[in-house]
Amino acid sequence: MDGKTFYITKEKLKELKKEYEELLEFEHKKTTGEEAPKIFESEDLNPEFISFQEDIGFLRARIDEIRSILENYKLIKSPLKEKQCFVNLGAKVKVDIDGQKDEFIIVGTLEANPAIGKISNESPVGKALLGHKVGDIIVISSPVKTIYKIRNIKYEVN
Amino acid sequence: MKDIIKFFNEIGELRKVIRRGWILIGAKEPATVVDHSFRTAIMVWMLAADKKANLNMERVLKIALIHDICELYAGDMTPYDFHSILPKDPKKWPELFDKWPRFSKSKKIKSFVDKHEKEKESLLKLISSLPAKLKKEIFNLWLDYEKGLTKEGRFVKQVNRVETLLQALEYGRESKKQPYRSWWVGTEELVDDPILLNFIAELAKEFNKK
Numbered sequence: 392m393d394g395k396t397f398y399i400t401k402e403k404l405k406e407l408k409k410e411y412e413e414l415l416e417f418e419h420k421k422t423t424g425e426e427a428p429k430i431f432e433s434e435d436l437n438p439e440f441i442s443f444q445e446d447i448g449f450l451r452a453r454i455d456e457i458r459s460i461l462e463n464y465k466l467i468k469s470p471l472k473e474k475q476c477f478v479n480l481g482a483k484v485k486v487d488i489d490g491q492k493d494e495f496i497i498v499g500t501l502e503a504n505p506a507i508g509k510i511s512n513e514s515p516v517g518k519a520l521l522g523h524k525v526g527d528i529i530v531i532s533s534p535v536k537t538i539y540k541i542r543n544i545k546y547e548v549n
Numbered sequence: 550m551k552d553i554i555k556f557f558n559e560i561g562e563l564r565k566v567i568r569r570g571w572i573l574i575g576a577k578e579p580a581t582v583v584d585h586s587f588r589t590a591i592m593v594w595m596l597a598a599d600k601k602a603n604l605n606m607e608r609v610l611k612i613a614l615i616h617d618i619c620e621l622y623a624g625d626m627t628p629y630d631f632h633s634i635l636p637k638d639p640k641k642w643p644e645l646f647d648k649w650p651r652f653s654k655s656k657k658i659k660s661f662v663d664k665h666e667k668e669k670e671s672l673l674k675l676i677s678s679l680p681a682k683l684k685k686e687i688f689n690l691w692l693d694y695e696k697g698l699t700k701e702g703r704f705v706k707q708v709n710r711v712e713t714l715l716q717a718l719e720y721g722r723e724s725k726k727q728p729y730r731s732w733w734v735g736t737e738e739l740v741d742d743p744i745l746l747n748f749i750a751e752l753a754k755e756f757n758k759k
Binding site for chain 2: 423448449452453456489491492493494495499500503504505506507508510511513514516517518531533534535537543
Protein backbone atom coordinates (compact mmCIF):
# COMPACT_ATOMS: atom_id res chain seq x y z
CA MET A 392 0.00 0.00 0.00
CA ASP A 393 3.08 2.21 0.35
CA GLY A 394 3.10 5.08 -2.11
CA LYS A 395 -0.33 4.23 -3.50
CA THR A 396 -2.71 7.13 -4.09
CA PHE A 397 -6.29 6.56 -2.99
CA TYR A 398 -8.95 8.35 -5.02
CA ILE A 399 -11.97 8.95 -2.82
CA THR A 400 -15.13 11.06 -2.74
CA LYS A 401 -15.80 13.72 -0.12
CA GLU A 402 -18.34 11.39 1.55
CA LYS A 403 -15.79 8.59 1.85
CA LEU A 404 -13.21 10.98 3.30
CA LYS A 405 -15.68 12.09 5.97
CA GLU A 406 -16.52 8.47 6.78
CA LEU A 407 -12.84 7.47 7.09
CA LYS A 408 -11.95 10.43 9.29
CA LYS A 409 -14.82 9.57 11.64
CA GLU A 410 -13.79 5.91 11.84
CA TYR A 411 -10.15 6.91 12.42
CA GLU A 412 -10.99 9.21 15.33
CA GLU A 413 -13.24 6.60 16.93
CA LEU A 414 -10.65 3.86 16.58
CA LEU A 415 -7.91 6.05 18.07
CA GLU A 416 -10.12 6.86 21.02
CA PHE A 417 -10.93 3.18 21.45
CA GLU A 418 -7.27 2.16 21.23
CA HIS A 419 -6.34 4.78 23.83
CA LYS A 420 -9.01 3.60 26.24
CA LYS A 421 -8.12 -0.02 25.69
CA THR A 422 -4.40 0.49 26.32
CA THR A 423 -4.89 2.71 29.36
CA GLY A 424 -7.43 0.34 30.85
CA GLU A 425 -10.19 2.93 30.79
CA GLU A 426 -13.75 1.95 30.08
CA ALA A 427 -14.52 1.33 26.41
CA PRO A 428 -16.75 3.90 24.76
CA LYS A 429 -20.43 3.08 25.11
CA ILE A 430 -20.67 2.18 21.46
CA PHE A 431 -18.60 -0.95 22.16
CA GLU A 432 -20.73 -2.06 25.09
CA SER A 433 -23.91 -2.04 23.13
CA GLU A 434 -25.65 -5.35 22.63
CA ASP A 435 -26.47 -4.15 19.13
CA LEU A 436 -24.36 -5.73 16.46
CA ASN A 437 -22.10 -2.87 15.55
CA PRO A 438 -20.85 -3.48 12.08
CA GLU A 439 -17.48 -1.85 11.96
CA PHE A 440 -15.80 -2.03 15.32
CA ILE A 441 -17.09 -4.87 17.40
CA SER A 442 -14.43 -7.43 16.50
CA PHE A 443 -11.70 -4.98 17.48
CA GLN A 444 -12.70 -5.55 21.11
CA GLU A 445 -10.85 -8.83 21.16
CA ASP A 446 -8.23 -8.18 18.54
CA ILE A 447 -5.97 -5.28 19.38
CA GLY A 448 -3.54 -6.34 16.62
CA PHE A 449 -6.20 -5.96 13.97
CA LEU A 450 -7.38 -2.69 15.53
CA ARG A 451 -3.88 -1.25 15.12
CA ALA A 452 -3.57 -2.59 11.57
CA ARG A 453 -6.86 -0.92 10.69
CA ILE A 454 -5.69 2.36 12.25
CA ASP A 455 -2.48 2.14 10.15
CA GLU A 456 -4.49 1.35 7.03
CA ILE A 457 -6.74 4.39 7.47
CA ARG A 458 -3.78 6.61 8.36
CA SER A 459 -2.04 5.54 5.17
CA ILE A 460 -5.18 6.37 3.17
CA LEU A 461 -5.54 9.77 4.86
CA GLU A 462 -1.90 10.56 4.07
CA ASN A 463 -2.15 9.46 0.45
CA TYR A 464 -5.61 10.39 -0.82
CA LYS A 465 -6.82 12.60 -3.63
CA LEU A 466 -10.37 13.85 -3.72
CA ILE A 467 -12.39 12.94 -6.79
CA LYS A 468 -13.54 16.20 -8.38
CA SER A 469 -15.22 17.15 -11.62
CA PRO A 470 -12.59 17.99 -14.23
CA LEU A 471 -12.48 21.39 -15.96
CA LYS A 472 -15.35 21.94 -18.40
CA GLU A 473 -13.19 21.41 -21.49
CA LYS A 474 -12.10 18.01 -20.11
CA GLN A 475 -15.56 16.81 -19.17
CA CYS A 476 -15.95 15.15 -22.56
CA PHE A 477 -13.43 12.49 -21.45
CA VAL A 478 -13.95 9.63 -19.00
CA ASN A 479 -12.12 10.24 -15.76
CA LEU A 480 -12.67 9.42 -12.10
CA GLY A 481 -16.13 10.52 -10.99
CA ALA A 482 -17.61 10.18 -14.48
CA LYS A 483 -21.02 8.65 -14.93
CA VAL A 484 -20.66 6.71 -18.18
CA LYS A 485 -23.49 5.30 -20.25
CA VAL A 486 -22.38 2.47 -22.51
CA ASP A 487 -23.60 -0.10 -25.00
CA ILE A 488 -22.03 -3.46 -24.28
CA ASP A 489 -22.47 -5.97 -27.05
CA GLY A 490 -25.90 -4.48 -27.72
CA GLN A 491 -26.98 -4.10 -24.09
CA LYS A 492 -27.23 -0.76 -22.29
CA ASP A 493 -25.48 -0.13 -18.96
CA GLU A 494 -24.27 2.72 -16.80
CA PHE A 495 -21.18 2.96 -14.55
CA ILE A 496 -19.64 5.49 -12.21
CA ILE A 497 -15.84 5.35 -12.21
CA VAL A 498 -14.56 5.39 -8.62
CA GLY A 499 -11.40 4.52 -6.68
CA THR A 500 -10.83 1.02 -5.31
CA LEU A 501 -12.18 1.86 -1.82
CA GLU A 502 -15.63 2.69 -3.14
CA ALA A 503 -15.96 0.19 -5.98
CA ASN A 504 -19.05 -2.01 -6.02
CA PRO A 505 -20.05 -3.17 -9.51
CA ALA A 506 -23.28 -4.65 -8.09
CA ILE A 507 -24.54 -1.06 -7.79
CA GLY A 508 -22.71 0.26 -10.84
CA LYS A 509 -19.52 1.59 -9.20
CA ILE A 510 -16.48 0.39 -11.14
CA SER A 511 -12.90 0.72 -9.90
CA ASN A 512 -10.52 2.78 -12.03
CA GLU A 513 -7.99 -0.03 -11.45
CA SER A 514 -10.21 -2.84 -12.80
CA PRO A 515 -9.60 -3.89 -16.43
CA VAL A 516 -12.88 -2.32 -17.58
CA GLY A 517 -12.51 0.89 -15.51
CA LYS A 518 -8.93 1.33 -16.70
CA ALA A 519 -9.88 0.74 -20.34
CA LEU A 520 -12.65 3.37 -20.28
CA LEU A 521 -10.44 6.14 -18.85
CA GLY A 522 -9.54 8.91 -21.28
CA HIS A 523 -12.18 7.98 -23.86
CA LYS A 524 -15.00 10.18 -25.17
CA VAL A 525 -18.56 9.74 -26.47
CA GLY A 526 -18.65 7.55 -29.57
CA ASP A 527 -15.40 5.74 -28.77
CA ILE A 528 -15.41 1.96 -29.04
CA ILE A 529 -13.31 0.05 -26.56
CA VAL A 530 -12.59 -3.61 -27.12
CA ILE A 531 -11.57 -5.73 -24.16
CA SER A 532 -10.38 -9.16 -25.17
CA SER A 533 -8.79 -10.85 -22.24
CA PRO A 534 -9.64 -13.47 -23.31
CA VAL A 535 -13.27 -13.08 -24.43
CA LYS A 536 -14.00 -10.13 -26.69
CA THR A 537 -16.36 -7.54 -25.24
CA ILE A 538 -17.17 -4.27 -27.00
CA TYR A 539 -17.98 -1.17 -24.95
CA LYS A 540 -19.34 1.84 -26.87
CA ILE A 541 -19.56 5.10 -24.93
CA ARG A 542 -22.95 6.81 -25.31
CA ASN A 543 -22.78 9.55 -22.68
CA ILE A 544 -20.42 11.03 -20.08
CA LYS A 545 -21.59 13.15 -17.18
CA TYR A 546 -20.01 14.50 -14.01
CA GLU A 547 -22.05 15.04 -10.88
CA VAL A 548 -19.33 15.29 -8.23
CA ASN A 549 -18.64 18.63 -6.57
CA MET B 550 -21.80 -26.17 24.12
CA LYS B 551 -25.23 -27.41 22.98
CA ASP B 552 -25.74 -24.20 21.00
CA ILE B 553 -22.43 -24.59 19.23
CA ILE B 554 -23.28 -28.20 18.30
CA LYS B 555 -26.57 -26.94 16.85
CA PHE B 556 -24.65 -24.37 14.80
CA PHE B 557 -22.18 -27.02 13.54
CA ASN B 558 -25.13 -29.23 12.52
CA GLU B 559 -26.71 -26.37 10.66
CA ILE B 560 -23.64 -25.27 8.71
CA GLY B 561 -23.09 -28.96 7.80
CA GLU B 562 -26.31 -28.65 5.82
CA LEU B 563 -24.56 -26.24 3.46
CA ARG B 564 -23.11 -29.28 1.71
CA LYS B 565 -26.62 -29.75 0.29
CA VAL B 566 -26.95 -26.17 -0.98
CA ILE B 567 -26.04 -26.25 -4.66
CA ARG B 568 -24.71 -23.06 -6.18
CA ARG B 569 -27.40 -21.56 -8.34
CA GLY B 570 -25.25 -20.62 -11.33
CA TRP B 571 -24.29 -24.25 -11.87
CA ILE B 572 -27.92 -25.31 -11.82
CA LEU B 573 -28.70 -22.65 -14.43
CA ILE B 574 -25.99 -23.85 -16.81
CA GLY B 575 -27.01 -27.48 -16.24
CA ALA B 576 -23.68 -28.64 -14.77
CA LYS B 577 -23.57 -32.42 -14.29
CA GLU B 578 -21.99 -32.35 -10.86
CA PRO B 579 -22.78 -28.85 -9.59
CA ALA B 580 -20.60 -27.51 -6.78
CA THR B 581 -22.19 -26.74 -3.44
CA VAL B 582 -21.64 -23.77 -1.13
CA VAL B 583 -19.23 -25.97 0.87
CA ASP B 584 -17.18 -26.83 -2.25
CA HIS B 585 -16.99 -23.16 -3.18
CA SER B 586 -16.14 -21.92 0.32
CA PHE B 587 -13.43 -24.56 0.75
CA ARG B 588 -11.63 -23.64 -2.45
CA THR B 589 -12.13 -19.92 -1.85
CA ALA B 590 -10.44 -20.29 1.55
CA ILE B 591 -7.50 -22.23 0.02
CA MET B 592 -7.15 -19.63 -2.75
CA VAL B 593 -7.29 -16.77 -0.26
CA TRP B 594 -4.57 -18.42 1.84
CA MET B 595 -2.24 -19.04 -1.10
CA LEU B 596 -2.82 -15.73 -2.86
CA ALA B 597 -2.77 -13.59 0.30
CA ALA B 598 0.54 -15.19 1.30
CA ASP B 599 2.22 -12.81 -1.19
CA LYS B 600 3.90 -10.17 0.96
CA LYS B 601 2.70 -7.45 -1.40
CA ALA B 602 -0.86 -8.25 -0.34
CA ASN B 603 -0.13 -7.05 3.21
CA LEU B 604 -3.25 -8.69 4.58
CA ASN B 605 -4.22 -10.06 7.97
CA MET B 606 -4.20 -13.80 7.20
CA GLU B 607 -6.44 -14.82 10.08
CA ARG B 608 -9.05 -12.28 9.09
CA VAL B 609 -9.10 -13.13 5.36
CA LEU B 610 -9.39 -16.85 6.12
CA LYS B 611 -12.22 -16.32 8.58
CA ILE B 612 -14.05 -14.13 6.06
CA ALA B 613 -13.56 -16.75 3.33
CA LEU B 614 -14.95 -19.47 5.59
CA ILE B 615 -18.09 -17.60 6.61
CA HIS B 616 -18.79 -15.43 3.55
CA ASP B 617 -21.57 -17.65 2.20
CA ILE B 618 -22.97 -19.36 5.31
CA CYS B 619 -25.95 -17.01 5.07
CA GLU B 620 -27.02 -19.01 2.02
CA LEU B 621 -28.26 -21.83 4.26
CA TYR B 622 -31.61 -20.09 4.65
CA ALA B 623 -31.37 -17.38 1.98
CA GLY B 624 -30.31 -19.75 -0.81
CA ASP B 625 -27.80 -18.82 -3.50
CA MET B 626 -28.82 -16.08 -5.94
CA THR B 627 -27.26 -15.04 -9.22
CA PRO B 628 -27.73 -11.76 -11.10
CA TYR B 629 -29.98 -13.76 -13.45
CA ASP B 630 -32.47 -14.41 -10.66
CA PHE B 631 -33.60 -10.80 -10.45
CA HIS B 632 -36.19 -8.82 -12.39
CA SER B 633 -37.73 -11.86 -14.12
CA ILE B 634 -35.12 -12.30 -16.85
CA LEU B 635 -34.99 -16.12 -16.63
CA PRO B 636 -36.90 -17.83 -19.44
CA LYS B 637 -39.48 -20.39 -18.29
CA ASP B 638 -37.81 -23.11 -20.33
CA PRO B 639 -34.72 -24.35 -18.39
CA LYS B 640 -33.14 -25.46 -21.69
CA LYS B 641 -32.68 -21.78 -22.53
CA TRP B 642 -30.91 -20.91 -19.27
CA PRO B 643 -27.33 -21.77 -20.31
CA GLU B 644 -27.57 -19.37 -23.30
CA LEU B 645 -28.01 -16.49 -20.87
CA PHE B 646 -24.44 -16.95 -19.71
CA ASP B 647 -23.14 -15.71 -23.02
CA LYS B 648 -23.83 -12.20 -21.72
CA TRP B 649 -23.49 -10.57 -18.31
CA PRO B 650 -26.98 -9.34 -17.29
CA ARG B 651 -27.41 -5.55 -17.47
CA PHE B 652 -29.88 -3.52 -15.43
CA SER B 653 -30.71 0.13 -14.82
CA LYS B 654 -29.12 1.81 -11.80
CA SER B 655 -32.37 1.65 -9.80
CA LYS B 656 -32.81 -2.06 -10.55
CA LYS B 657 -29.20 -2.76 -9.55
CA ILE B 658 -29.67 -0.98 -6.23
CA LYS B 659 -32.97 -2.75 -5.58
CA SER B 660 -31.56 -6.23 -6.18
CA PHE B 661 -28.44 -5.42 -4.14
CA VAL B 662 -30.50 -4.21 -1.17
CA ASP B 663 -33.03 -7.07 -1.41
CA LYS B 664 -30.26 -9.69 -1.54
CA HIS B 665 -28.37 -8.04 1.32
CA GLU B 666 -31.45 -7.90 3.56
CA LYS B 667 -32.44 -11.50 2.82
CA GLU B 668 -28.92 -12.75 3.53
CA LYS B 669 -28.58 -10.66 6.69
CA GLU B 670 -31.81 -12.08 8.04
CA SER B 671 -30.64 -15.60 7.22
CA LEU B 672 -27.24 -15.07 8.86
CA LEU B 673 -28.77 -13.63 12.03
CA LYS B 674 -31.08 -16.65 12.25
CA LEU B 675 -28.17 -19.05 11.78
CA ILE B 676 -25.93 -17.45 14.42
CA SER B 677 -28.69 -16.53 16.85
CA SER B 678 -27.86 -19.24 19.38
CA LEU B 679 -24.09 -18.70 19.41
CA PRO B 680 -22.34 -16.98 22.34
CA ALA B 681 -22.49 -13.17 21.95
CA LYS B 682 -18.76 -12.81 21.23
CA LEU B 683 -18.79 -15.28 18.34
CA LYS B 684 -22.07 -13.96 17.03
CA LYS B 685 -20.71 -10.44 16.85
CA GLU B 686 -17.46 -11.54 15.27
CA ILE B 687 -19.18 -13.54 12.51
CA PHE B 688 -21.62 -10.74 11.77
CA ASN B 689 -18.80 -8.20 11.61
CA LEU B 690 -16.71 -10.37 9.26
CA TRP B 691 -19.71 -10.89 6.99
CA LEU B 692 -20.46 -7.16 6.86
CA ASP B 693 -16.83 -6.50 5.99
CA TYR B 694 -17.18 -8.92 3.06
CA GLU B 695 -20.51 -7.46 1.98
CA LYS B 696 -19.54 -3.81 2.19
CA GLY B 697 -15.79 -3.99 1.62
CA LEU B 698 -15.04 -2.17 4.88
CA THR B 699 -11.39 -3.25 5.03
CA LYS B 700 -8.79 -4.41 2.51
CA GLU B 701 -9.33 -7.95 3.84
CA GLY B 702 -13.06 -7.84 3.05
CA ARG B 703 -12.42 -6.42 -0.41
CA PHE B 704 -9.78 -9.07 -1.18
CA VAL B 705 -12.05 -12.01 -0.28
CA LYS B 706 -14.91 -10.50 -2.29
CA GLN B 707 -12.69 -10.54 -5.36
CA VAL B 708 -11.33 -14.05 -4.72
CA ASN B 709 -14.95 -15.21 -4.44
CA ARG B 710 -15.52 -14.06 -8.02
CA VAL B 711 -12.24 -15.53 -9.27
CA GLU B 712 -13.06 -18.94 -7.74
CA THR B 713 -16.40 -18.85 -9.55
CA LEU B 714 -14.65 -17.99 -12.83
CA LEU B 715 -12.25 -20.91 -12.30
CA GLN B 716 -15.17 -23.27 -11.69
CA ALA B 717 -16.97 -21.98 -14.79
CA LEU B 718 -13.86 -22.63 -16.89
CA GLU B 719 -13.63 -26.15 -15.48
CA TYR B 720 -17.27 -26.85 -16.33
CA GLY B 721 -16.72 -25.40 -19.80
CA ARG B 722 -13.73 -27.70 -20.31
CA GLU B 723 -15.53 -30.80 -18.98
CA SER B 724 -18.67 -30.27 -21.00
CA LYS B 725 -16.82 -29.01 -24.09
CA LYS B 726 -19.55 -26.39 -24.29
CA GLN B 727 -19.49 -22.62 -24.23
CA PRO B 728 -16.78 -21.02 -22.09
CA TYR B 729 -19.54 -18.99 -20.42
CA ARG B 730 -18.35 -15.51 -21.37
CA SER B 731 -20.37 -13.79 -18.66
CA TRP B 732 -17.99 -14.82 -15.86
CA TRP B 733 -15.05 -13.26 -17.65
CA VAL B 734 -16.96 -10.02 -18.17
CA GLY B 735 -18.21 -9.86 -14.58
CA THR B 736 -14.71 -10.56 -13.29
CA GLU B 737 -13.15 -7.81 -15.40
CA GLU B 738 -15.60 -5.29 -13.98
CA LEU B 739 -14.94 -6.30 -10.37
CA VAL B 740 -11.35 -7.38 -9.82
CA ASP B 741 -8.74 -4.65 -9.29
CA ASP B 742 -6.31 -6.28 -6.87
CA PRO B 743 -2.88 -6.58 -8.60
CA ILE B 744 -2.26 -10.13 -7.31
CA LEU B 745 -5.63 -11.30 -8.57
CA LEU B 746 -5.22 -9.47 -11.89
CA ASN B 747 -2.00 -11.44 -12.42
CA PHE B 748 -3.80 -14.64 -11.54
CA ILE B 749 -6.57 -13.88 -14.04
CA ALA B 750 -3.98 -13.12 -16.72
CA GLU B 751 -2.53 -16.60 -16.15
CA LEU B 752 -6.02 -18.12 -16.34
CA ALA B 753 -6.55 -16.29 -19.63
CA LYS B 754 -3.36 -17.85 -21.04
CA GLU B 755 -4.61 -21.31 -20.04
CA PHE B 756 -7.96 -20.52 -21.59
CA ASN B 757 -6.37 -19.40 -24.86
CA LYS B 758 -4.36 -22.65 -25.10
CA LYS B 759 -7.58 -24.60 -25.69
